[in-house]
Amino acid sequence: MALVCVEDYEKEAFRNIPKNTLEFYRSGAGSEFSLALNVDAFKRWRILPRFLRDVGGVNTACSILGCKLSTPIGVAPTAMQRVIHDDGEIGNARAAGKVGGIFILSTVSTTSLEEVAKAAPNTSKWFQLYIYKDRSLTESLVRRAENAGYKAIVMTIDCAHFGARRADARYKFKLPSHLGLLNFQGDRASNAKSMQGFSGIQEYANAQYDQSITWADVDWLVKFTKLPVIAKGVLTREDAFLARDYGCKGIIVSNHGARQLDSVPATIEVLPTIVDVVGNDMTIMFDGGVRQGTDVFKALALGAKAVFMGRPLLWGLAVNGQKGAEHVLELVQRDLELTMKLSGCVNVSDITKDYIAHESQFSKL
Numbered sequence: 358m359a360l361v362c363v364e365d366y367e368k369e370a371f372r373n374i375p376k377n378t379l380e381f382y383r384s385g386a387g388s389e390f391s392l393a394l395n396v397d398a399f400k401r402w403r404i405l406p407r408f409l410r411d412v413g414g415v416n417t418a419c420s421i422l423g424c425k426l427s428t429p430i431g432v433a434p435t436a437m438q439r440v441i442h443d444d445g446e447i448g449n450a451r452a453a454g455k456v457g458g459i460f461i462l463s464t465v466s467t468t469s470l471e472e473v474a475k476a477a478p479n480t481s482k483w484f485q486l487y488i489y490k491d492r493s494l495t496e497s498l499v500r501r502a503e504n505a506g507y508k509a510i511v512m513t514i515d516c517a518h519f520g521a522r523r524a525d526a527r528y529k530f531k532l533p534s535h536l537g538l539l540n541f542q543g544d545r546a547s548n549a550k551s552m553q554g555f556s557g558i559q560e561y562a563n564a565q566y567d568q569s570i571t572w573a574d575v576d577w578l579v580k581f582t583k584l585p586v587i588a589k590g591v592l593t594r595e596d597a598f599l600a601r602d603y604g605c606k607g608i609i610v611s612n613h614g615a616r617q618l619d620s621v622p623a624t625i626e627v628l629p630t631i632v633d634v635v636g637n638d639m640t641i642m643f644d645g646g647v648r649q650g651t652d653v654f655k656a657l658a659l660g661a662k663a664v665f666m667g668r669p670l671l672w673g674l675a676v677n678g679q680k681g682a683e684h685v686l687e688l689v690q691r692d693l694e695l696t697m698k699l700s701g702c703v704n705v706s707d708i709t710k711d712y713i714a715h716e717s718q719f720s721k722l
């Protein structure tokens with residue numbers, strides 16, 4: 358049977374990946390209410406198509422924070438991708454390059470940032486930063502990302518303390534011993550490099566990540582790096598204002614794939630109000646629950662300029678390595694193009710809030 362959508366890849370990956378590994382990658386925080394909501398909330402938005410417009414030349418080219426792209430669809434940072442398939446981060450970075458979208462590399466990757474840069478020179482790459490208690494280690498990560506040609510630093514703001522994932526407590530997932538966190542090299546970094554000695558990823562993160570970080574650290578980062586800083590994990594208007602005022606060039610509206618605090622809103626629920634207040638001041642981007650082209654279209658219509666997927670790329674890797682990741686991105690890209698054709702939008706800049714309505718509008722009719 359051909360795999361024709363992300364859901365097909367997800368089902369196939371669930372069959373392939375051993376249970377304790379799968380649970381780490383699949384799961385969300387707490388009762389997984391927000392995990393389901395991230396996907397479900399898209400269904401509450403309807404697309405309003407316009408017809409009899411020449412849609413022969415649909416084009417998804419766009420420019421995000423200086424990166425010229427063929428598509429607004431990109432790959433969100435996810436940890437330790439070589440656990441899923443040996444192609445890992447390099448496979449995903451090359452897949453993003455193939456469709457002309459952004460690849461964001463996680464701090465906790467199983468391939469070093471330099472190796473990824475070397476293996477995928479033509480992909481637009483951003484580096485996701487966790488702030489470690491060891492500040493000189495954090496600083497060296499930023500400098501290395503600058504030197505290796507990454508085009509932005511994505512500071513994750515929602516993970517000073519790790520979320521409580523029941524799957525982690527049950528299965529205590531650990532990085533297999535043949536893999537390492539390869540952004541950490543040398544003696545000084547050996548604690549950060551290895552998960553050995555910790556009972557699982559949660560204990561590792563809580564021991565290594567700096568829980569005392571505040572907006573003053575964003576201020577520090579903005580001044581420290583020559584690259585644009587993007588705050589990832591914004592869910593409220595107030596934090597969007599702060600990100601802007603502390604000098605971030607962009608934000609990613611994200612709830613960390615619902616892996617941090619359960620009961621937070623779906624990201625698509627909060628996107629419109631955030632765009633409303635800071636959409637003219639900075640680049641608003643989005644992730645969480647995106648599984649098809651219509652989801653991408655809806656996020657763009659609500660004001661996002663780029664839309665990232667996390668788990669779908671892991672399922673692509675699990676099924677067929679880099680080729681699977683490429684296929685997942687191609688499927689969603691083709692679905693976006695089809696959605697644009699069928700709704701009368703030729704360019705991504707044509708996709709505006711005129712093309713979308715929340716279901717509550719219909720209940721008033």
Ligand SMILES: Cc1cc2nc3c(=O)[nH]c(=O)nc-3n(C[C@H](O)[C@H](O)[C@H](O)COP(=O)(O)O)c2cc1C
Pocket residue numbers: 381382383395433434435436463464465485513589611612613614615616644645646647665666667668669
């Ligand atoms: C297994 C897994 C690992 C993740 N690792 C990171 C990470 O290292 N850094 C980070 O900022 N976000 C991380 N995230 C969150 C993603 O960047 C992204 O916000 C989320 O996956 C988007 O939701 P989606 O999976 O529904 O597309 C991770 C998510 C998953 C599922």
